Amino acid sequence: MSINTKKYKELLAEIGDKVNLVAVSKTKSVEDIKALYDLGQRDFGENYVQELVDKYEALPKDIQWHFIGHLQTNKVKYIAQFVSLIHGVDSLKLLQEINKQGEKNNRIINCLLQIHIAQEETKFGLNEDELDDIIGSAELKNLKNIKISGLMSMASFTENEETIRNEFRYLKTLYNSYNQLQIANCKLQILSMGMSADYKIAIEEGSNMVRIGSLIFGERDTINK
Ligand SMILES: *Cc1c(COP(=O)(O)O)cnc(C)c1O
Numbered sequence: 001m002s003i004n005t006k007k008y009k010e011l012l013a014e015i016g017d018k019v020n021l022v023a024v025s026k027t028k029s030v031e032d033i034k035a036l037y038d039l040g041q042r043d044f045g046e047n048y049v050q051e052l053v054d055k056y057e058a059l060p061k062d063i064q065w066h067f068i069g070h071l072q073t074n075k076v077k078y079i080a081q082f083v084s085l086i087h088g089v090d091s092l093k094l095l096q097e098i099n100k101q102g103e104k105n106n107r108i109i110n111c112l113l114q115i116h117i118a119q120e121e122t123k124f125g126l127n128e129d130e131l132d133d134i135i136g137s138a139e140l141k142n143l144k145n146i147k148i149s150g151l152m153s154m155a156s157f158t159e160n161e162e163t164i165r166n167e168f169r170y171l172k173t174l175y176n177s178y179n180q181l182q183i184a185n186c187k188l189q190i191l192s193m194g195m196s197a198d199y200k201i202a203i204e205e206g207s208n209m210v211r212i213g214s215l216i217f218g219e220r221d222t223i224n225k
Contacts, residue, residue, distance in 0.1 A: 002028075002218050003035050015210060019203055022066050022192075024213030026051065030058045032217060037063065045087075045211050049075040056082055068152075068211055070124050073097040081105045087152040087192055087211075088114045090126050092134050095146055102145030108185075109145065112152040112192055115174065117167040119156045128174065135178065135186060143185060150190030150209075151175050155198055164198050168205035175206070 008023075015021060024045040025033045033044060037060060046052040047069030056065055056079075064084035071086060073094055079086075080101035089095055089111045102109040113134065116125030126134070134140065135148075153171050155164040171193055178188050194202025194210035202210060 003032050004216055004218065005039065008036065008039060008041070008216050011212065011215065015199070015203060018208060020190075020209040022068070022209060022211045023216055024068065024195075024211050025055070025217065026069075026213065028213075028217045030055060033059060036216065043084075045213075049078050052083075053078050066211075076101045077104075080109060081107075083109065085110045085112065085149070085190075087112045088124060089148075090114045090124050090130075092137060092139060095134070095140070095143060095148075099143040099146045107145065108147050110147050110149045112150045112190060113148060115151050115153045115171055117153045117155060117171050119158075119163070125153065131174070135181070135183070140186065141183065146185060148186040148188070150188050150192060152190075152192035154195070155193070155202075161201060165201050165205060168193055168198075168202050168207070172206040 012021065020043060022043045022045040023036055023041050026047045033055065042062060043064045043066060045066040045068040046055065052065060052067060065082060066085045066087060067079055067083050068087045070088055071094060076097045086098065086109065098109050098111060113131060114125040115131060116127055151171060155167045158164065172191065175188055175191050181187065190209050191207050192209040192211065193207040196212050196215040199210040199212060
């Protein structure tokens with residue numbers, strides 16, 4: 001077993017019950033996930049569609065699966081039946097496809113809009129104007145099989161705490177500015193920010209959902225995954 005039970009329990013105590021922990025299990029084995037499940041963990045995050053589908057099939061059905069990677073429109077259909085929350089939505093086109101697949105599966109699929117806050121160019125996500133366009137669009141109201149339940153983001157990969165803090169703070173401000181929205185399928189309640197390296201700062205800046213992998217499961221075996 002490679003899960004760090006002690007660290008997991010410390011983490012739960014540290015974040016308290018106002019913050020939701022998504023255990024990021026990408027590249028980790030079904031056995032490791034089951035071991036964490038047996039300690040009571042129910043929310044797990046995956047980045048790759050095929051891996052998520054395989055794990056969904058192999059593991060207990062009361063697990064809440066979070067898709068936290070970049071989702072391609074042509075792959076939504078594989079996870080639409082069971083996914084609990086899709087974190088990385090960054091286009092209206094993707095929302096429309098998720099809605100279509102939600103309709104086919106007769107369910108409402110919860111989504112988070114991904115916001116670009118980091119300095120790196122390579123990260124996915126919407127800027128403020130693009131977010132505004134999606135939330136303000138007439139089309140959104142027609143998407144009855146999705147619900148936008150919050151925002152998600154990744155901070156820069158840097159040792160500079162101030163940079164990270166400022167990025168999270170910016171996201172929280174953006175999140176707050178949509179607090180009073182009166183759109184049936186768009187109510188921001190989840191602020192998904194913080195990973196192994198920066199979750200403490202994220203929580204201090206208002207995160208209520210952290211996505212943590214390596215701290216619980218150990219370093220991933222494959223670089224860049
Ligand atoms: C891998 C990943 C995480 C977890 O990263 P750790 O540093 O292992 O905690 C969180 N969020 C996203 C989007 C990821 O891809």
